[in-house]
Amino acid sequence: MSAPAVVPSRARRDTRRRARRVPAFRLVGGTLVVWLLLAVASVAWWPVYRDDGMVVAAVTAVLVGSLVALLGAVFRLPTAVVAIATIAAFTVTGVPAAVPGEANGVLPTGQGFLDLFSGVALGWKRLVTISLPVGTYEALLVPFFVTLLVATVTSVSVATRASRQELASIPALVLFAAGVVVGPSRLDTSLALAVVLTGIALVWALTVRHARRAVAVAETIGARVTVTRSVVRPALVGTGTIVAAAVVATGLGLVAPPTTARTVARTDVVKPFDPRDYVSPLSGFRAYEESTEADTTQLRVTGLPENGFVRIATLDTYDGVVYRVGGTDGASASGTFERVPTSVDVRGVSGTTVHVGVTVDGYSGVWLPTVGDLERVEFAGAAGERERSAFFYNASTRTGAVVGGVQDGTRYDLTAVVPDQPTEEQLATARPGTATVPAARNVPDAVRDTVESTTTDAQSDGAKLVAVVQALQRNGYVSHGVGDDRVSRSGHGADRIQELLTSPLMLGDQEQYAVAAALMSESIGFPTRVVLGFAAGGDSGSTPSSSGAAGTTTFRGSDVTARIEVDTAQWGWVTLNPNPTVREIPKEQEQTPQPVTRPETVVPPPPVDQQDQDQQTPPQSDRNTPDQPPLWLQILLAALPWVLGTLAFIALVLLPFGVIVLLKRIRRRRRRRAATARGRIVGAWDEYRDALLDRGHDVRAESTRREVASSAPGDGGTGLAALADRAVFGPSEADDRTADRMWEATDTAIGDLRDGRTRRERIRTAVSTRSLRSPAPGAAVARVGGALRRRVGAGQRRRGAGGDYDVRRPDERHGGPDEDRGNL
Template identity: 80%
Template sequence: MSAPPLAPARPRRDTRRQARRDARRVSPTRLTAGTLVVWLLLALASVAWWPVYRDQGMVVAALTAVFAGTVIALLGAVFRLPTAAVAVATIAAFVVTGVPAAVPGGAAGVLPTGQGLLDLFSGVALGWKRLVTISLPVGTYEALLVPFFVTLLVATVTGVSCATRASRPEFASIPALVLFAAGVVVGPTRLDTSIAVGVALTGVALVWALTVRHARRATAVARTIGAPVAVRRSVLRPALVGTGTIVAAAVVATGLGLVAPPTAARTVARTDVVKPFDPRDQVSPLSGFRAYEESTAADTTQLRVTGLPRNGFVRIATLDTYDGVTYRVGGSDGASPSGTFERVPTTVEVRGVRGSTVDVGVTVDGYSGVWLPTVGDLEQVAFRGPDAERHRSAFFYNAATHTGAVVGGVRDGTRYDLRAVVPDQPTDEQMAAARPGDAVVPSATNVPDPVRDTVDSTAADAQTDGAELVAVIRALKRNGYVSHGVGDDRVSRSGHGADRIQELLTSPLMVGDQEQYAVAAALMADEIGFPARVVMGFTAGGDSGTSPSGQGTGDGSGGSGTTTFRGSDVTARIEVDTAQWGWVMLDPNPAVREIPDEQQQTPKPVTRPETVVPPPPAEQQDQDQQAPPQSDRDTPDQPPLWLQVLLAALPWIVGTLGFVALVLLPFAVVLVVKRVRRRRRRRAATARGRIIGAWDEYRDALLDRGQEIPAAATRREVAIAAPGDAGTGLAALADRAVFGPSNADQHAADRMWDAVDSAIGHLRSGRTRRERLRTAVSTRSLRARRPQATTPGPVSSGARRPAGAPVGHGADGDYDVGRLAERRSGPDEDRGNL
């Protein structure tokens, strides 16, 4: 008696349809719980973005994005909308709500304007780069809220959709984790985000994953046994135990983070991004110092400043890199903190500075150059006039050196208002007790030996580093004479290279001007151990001991008075970093007095032979010979907006394509393996091998389609369970090829493969594109278990299994003669079915 045929398995398509119908009934509990958990996760993740904006506009953008994203996701879950529909709805919500929420300046009430929409879409591509090249916080400046808004909107839609309709709701925490990571990457270098926030976010995500996993397991058990299970025992108890473990680990991690916080600055995007303004491309303003003292420029008005305190100092630039040729900004490799200039959106955060706040108005009247004159530690700048918008978008600031720059330069008529903190300065007695600070400045190179000799000879009796510094500053003021080398002044060579500083310190008469004295003082302070830098700017009288060169209305004491600075008011000072007061500004310039006759002076003793200073590198000489900053250097025009958008979007497009290729790689490998397998089967060495390979191809197609085929099923059993009638004839022809009395020929093999191709095509008919795609990339046929093989040969139709012969598959994956005899399904029964 033949074995009973297997009952046809229920098609997986019907099972999936039933599962989809069951999934349409989303429980209110899941909708509510999933939405609330995602809200909590997004709220914690958004904390990482607060140091970036620090403005209530971020709260408005966050609420708008969360509300819109939640509505879209819930509608998609309730009505089971396809992914494409949810994506289109998300884009529509972004267009409608994006401008009022993320670009408030480009909205007409609650309606977007054309310019607002342009800023919105350009912000998606360009906002990320702008965000990491601008000083923080940015508030609602321009369209810089767009990166946060679009990220939060997408995270909300994705998170709520996963929590309410996905088979694994624990994945709903991934968008919040991505949002948190993005906030950290574009955030400040210091750790403003509390460690506890990151730990809390991770803890909530783990607790959520643990709870939904136990709930899913309890539901599966209830369906299996056909009875409800105890929620407390199957869900609450294990979830609480896991939650306790997570909380304990979170407490330990938070405690360690608070006890031993990171000491170094974080490496984030803004620390590695290429800045749009590089100070090393600019000529050192100190190289053009003498140009202000020329007879034609000395009496020319440069700046008019209102609200400046008495004896106030207007900073042009701070220089911290000396290479034996010139003092400049930015370090030799651009790694110095002074080389990082960022755009200022609204305000500059000033921390730990003790001083007085001043409001200053500046009008540029003759000065020109890329460096913007500022006062003290800048807090806020507001440009005025017809070019205000251009200047604001081109303004860059370095908080480490308190130096501002405008790409393209400023010129006559530029007006702006400053709010700044003027730091309190210690007295000379307090400076004598000062200790060197820990600020990092580039090491000076090619320093002439007389710098060290002068320190040794003038500060030999000093007991502390501060006393040595005060001694060398007093020596410069006492022994030095001021001459700019113009008009009837004593001959005084310009420049501040190593040879000029050596000449200043070794000549019988120390003759120079602020350019040389500031550089010599900075090098000597560095020799003592104080981090030092040179500051060039304007002050009344130019630090020369003369009366102010010009006062317009008022006396320069502050308030509403206007201080007029002319070319002769230019000066240079030094700043040294101290452990007690931070950066302190010192004036090393001697007062203007009559220069005695050089023949009446006794040459200074030199403690060692004069050192021949090696010539500076040719590249640096070329830099020193460049034109002074008074010669405007127009920057090239920026490319059009569409090109900027394209260039900014190109890395994202390439990255997206690379990510898609990486995701599709496993599926491509599956398709290639199946293709190679089919080709190997069709090109088998024998006709019997080709026929058996064709049957295996048909059997694998059934497996990939979702057909349940037991591992011990014969070809006839497989054909009966398969949809349609084509499988019966294929099984009969394969059995004849294996167990028939004669060898199969190539013509039969060709007919077998044609029939298999037709049968596989029939299997694909009536199925959706998605089902055909899932069948093509299915790995069930690759993972199917194959019984151990024996090698059958062609036998007669009446053959029987010898005693002790194994019952198993043949070399081509089918049962041997003994197995076929037991089933009593001889090959002749279905001979005419093909």
Template identity: 70%
Template sequence: MSVDSGQRRPRGAARRDRPSPVRLVGGTLAVWLLLAVASVAWWPVYQDTSMVAAGVTALVVGSLVAVLGAVSRLPAAAVAVATVVGFAATGVPTAVPDEAAGLLPTGRGLVDLFAGVALAWRQLLTVDLPVGSYEALLVPYAVSVLLAAVTGVSVATRASRPELASLPALALFVAGVVVGPSRLETSVVLAVVLAGIALVWALTSRHVRRAVAVAGTTGARVPVGRAVVRPALVGTATIAVAAVVATGLGLVVTPSAARTVARTDVVKPFDPTTQVSPLSGFRAYQRSDEADRTQLTVSGLPAGGFVRVATLDTYDGVVYRVGGPDGAAASGSFERVPTSVDTRDVRGTRVRVDVRVSGYRGVWLPTVGDLEAVTFRGAAADEERSAFFLNRSTGTAALVDGVTGRTRYSLSAVLPDQPTEDELVDARPGDAAVPTPRSVPDAVRDVVRADTDDGTAPGAQLLAVLRALARDGYVSHGVGDDRPSRSGHGADRIEQLLTAQPMVGDQEQYAVAAALMAREIGFPARVVLGFTPGGDSGAPADTTVDDTTTFRGSDVTARIEVDTAQWGWVMLDPNPDVREIPDESEQTPEPVTRPETVVPPPPAEPQEQDQQTPPDADRETPPTQPLWLQVLLAVLPWALGVLGLSMVLLLPAAGIVLVKRLRRRRRRRAPDPRARVVGAWDEYRDALLDGGHDVVPTATRQEVASTAPGSDGAALAAGADAAVFGPADVDDQTAERTWAIADTAIVALGSGRDRRARFRAATSLRSLRSRRPAWSVPSRHAAEPAESASAGPPAAVGGRSERR
């Protein structure tokens, strides 16, 4: 059976026809399946039903927009505008639920929604997982599903190669892996399943397209079972076998190193290494004007409870600080906590305490035990919640903008069970990673050797050195009438503490000395600064009848934590009891059992102390931001939101204009003058199409020019016909004159139109979708009579003759 060429439709007509119901339903369901599987990669990021609601809403809205565009044959610009409108209408209730008024968006919600398209990606990488529906962090997932649904369904229902509809789902999966956790979880199995479904869809689409082409050529029905179903099943079985093998290999052959994702390399918004060590300001609490000043008021704290300010694990011979020598240690990674911290593995007593800040200041937020959740109250609750960061490995919390007198919050935490002293005798060192201390004085090693026996267990040695500190040490803060006592905890001060007779210092020095000695024995150790009733001074706790404890400056203390193989991190008190300090003359000379030590020379590398305040300096106070910076930070989110919305709306139009500019440049700079003349006509013809004029695809140039406004079109058509079919060569001057006529004709087409009409013409896709007749392309040998006949148009096209 032959098909009459005169009855054939233009090549682009098939693409402009409405898709069949079978293709609409089949393509949409295939994209839904692909996107549903790809969305599983995002579940570790959110782990909340709000993600399901946001994903389903975005999927339905995106599919409706794409199907409407396919059925109504809308251009890409109209589909893009419909996508933005659908996103604005449904995005706030699903992606920013805290800012929605029921099912309706609010002004602030819309600002957060569109700002989140650009900003929430980075915020998502700096928040501890899972994030749930915290702030606007659902926006990255919602907008990704929306764009993937619109693109995937549009390709599946409108494109000539529907198998490419799986690419948006693959991009959604990759994005979920990149922003996901660093641990491997189900990515291998999920990737294999997704790739297998995409291959099956591609295989089926290819066989369907081939069957349709055969049916259109032969005019006979092609057996669906033999031509489509059977090859698809065979290919599916092959893909399934390969998927099982690949999954097994991926699960058995595990990667040798931790997975690197975006959150492992992103620069954290809070860097603890830039903060002054809070232990350096220990003596400031003991001054006469601070010792009796109320710092914190805590309700619900058990008797003898400890309030943690900061955990310090890095010693460089000058100070104990947070975060490792370069911030790369686990203790240096602070993340926002959107919901709660998983404490199911912690054995202990669950408590809920309320904290009201009075005189305390600093970036470090006081906490209790192993933090589970924090809730801020008061006028500044929203700002403090956004500025809250937590290091899960040390339990240290921080407010980037600093704690103020307005800070009020509640804590849910677990107080870990602690072993008894008898149980600690059998303690073995744990395997926690703690930065190795630098510039440790030799006196630490000498004291450990003198107070312990080599044959005893590590736990017994640790208890022995702590008992020696409590036996030989005396407490003095060096303020008022106290015995003179140097502040600070550098290597020279610890050397002086351990070699002086009598041993005089305070919790700052004893905690550092105990931590260094624990490291010498083999226990990972760190120093903990905080408040406890009485401050290890023997004074009674200041507790009211309603179970509210008031901490004053004199209640500050420092303790140590050591990691054990049996109980994990255990907090120990290395501080001597407060008692009268004897005079040096009253000390009974004893035989020297410790080897003589000398003060070590200064370290080879100079220590960076420019960021440290003097030991007696006041605790760090966050610098006040200038007014212009505060105004800028307040206006910036709104400006970025407006900018993001403008980019979303204008980006498709800008892309269309750019493509047309490049097309015009290519035509005008063609190497052959004849091609430049034909390009001038093509540019004029495309301007007619974009301006809304009806141009029949099979019409000749003269026929197109006869229906166009103005007289320049006829001259362009004649010049193009002469260049293509005429015997004479075309020179550069003729090409330039033709382009000048084309520019004038194009400008004339837009005259008299308003700005809106000109914008529609500039962003129209009609000329980009239209195909020129094959005979309109200039031939390199068009001047030769023998070949001009074959290169020219047919003698009759649609019943019309072409004059040459």
């Protein structure tokens, strides 16, 4: 048998170069489809930014990423080179595109580089702890830019270089999923986008598959095939089916949308500002009424509407000791504070837009005084930038906070919407709303008794609400327990509210009346919360405390007050003032004493001395506050999620390669443990043949073992081929010892193939899928074996190297097993 012709090395290189040349229609077509997929996927990020800067960043990332990927495809650059080029492109274009505020035109700056690279790691956490939309605030565009850039490079590279182009849609799907995860909790257009994106990916995969099949048929028959019949017509049929399914899926999603809120990253992220870490601001109410604070200026406000109210904080959780913010476990809506990058969405609020300027002059605390429903805040002064980055806002309770606290001299401008309020007659027809607030605990019995006694003539829930508020205003007397006021205990625990509602003379101030009204409103069925703030005259019915220049309202400590907000089905949250007007308190002897039948311990005696503001912390205010762990443990816990996330990402990337190595291990184990010695020998040869394939050698499926060995490097392949052919076609059956020798020789030959190769080449060989995708090598062997067996059946003789021999096996010649087996 003549040896096969050896192709000259130069001709072989030319053939490989022609085979590697990427057709122009694949470059253009694949790139355009990828652009369409990425454009649709990027729409999922629009609710996060809602700014033209996102469009600029998206166009830059797509164009630069496509250029890098196309250059890599045309010049067949290695993956490492493409990755380095991607990082270089990100460095050059990242600052102008993703951090435009730190760019000097189109040139990056040092601070811009710092924000750019820190944004890759930290931008994700910042993005899910800030209210939406974020615009181009700080470096929050970096997560979108880097994700889109990597997705573009990966998709275009796969579409132009990989054997399966349809896999290029996966990065676009990942980009879409990332946008949904960091996006808002409401559904928005995610459902329709998901259907459209999936439909485009399926149509493209279907078209590419039919085109690949048409090319394979054309190469097999050696003639051209009709594109319309082989590609266009099947693709159109499949496209029609996909479009019909997409229409049905979209219709079902619109008709029967999910009933529960969507869980995204921002709904489960650790809160950057936890209001439970701070003492309830209502606990310090009496401190504003002290003689040293009552006449002290707290705030100066310009642009405040008539009878305006400045909110300090909204409290929705009562535990029988104190009204606080954030719920018992921090899971309520009032416990989630987010940073406000540009503005708050107030499109659903009906009211009057106001522009208010606030100057802090005496007031201090973590809670930022605001007006109405905040839309925008702009800090001024030397500390404006620091306060801006430390500002957090809760849109559900309209409460703002500045981490580190507000200090004298803080100046800021507010743009807000003051909601329209119903009249008292309209409020009598109100129905309870559907807002969720934590249920009050340890409510005193006097609350229920007072509601029953004051609402006997009321028929509706709204009428009952108006009745209890009017009862407090009519029967109550205001006393802060300071100066010449009648003794009135501070605090708003269950025992203090019980005392307020059962004493012969209802005596208290806004702290107690607001809490009592909130508990009674909630017992009627209205979701209720307490609001602490400043009002001109402090709800006392008097004239404003002070007025300065035209349009400027000065709030003093005596202007502090507390009100309630109830959620109604018709008007949403409505603010109510349950406080009595300041009037003369009757003399004690004029009151008819009522016998008290309850135990004396229910109402403890009043304290001898008034407590300072710092001493008014409720007894259980720190009950749920855990001890601070050591600093090293805090650092470890902070770094642990990033370490685990990085390891998980690396594991996810390495998972396909691990699966390939595992499949090869299983295949080798199965071959080496074949049931017969002959099967083990054939498996050893197949292992050697697969090793050649994985190392890039051209091994044709129809080649015989000798042909494969003749083109393989080294001399080990020739001996293996002869050994395997003799075991398969020889006159005697192989034994286990021969099989063991075959495997030892195979391992030696494969080891010789590794000599002279770099570590990178060995890794590439280990994860190569050529041997897994190649057709079974037994086809040619089966043809040769069948021909020999037909000749054996006809009783023919064949001349070998040592003369004539009978090709039938010994057991076929002698009717039994051969006892004279030769050693191989």
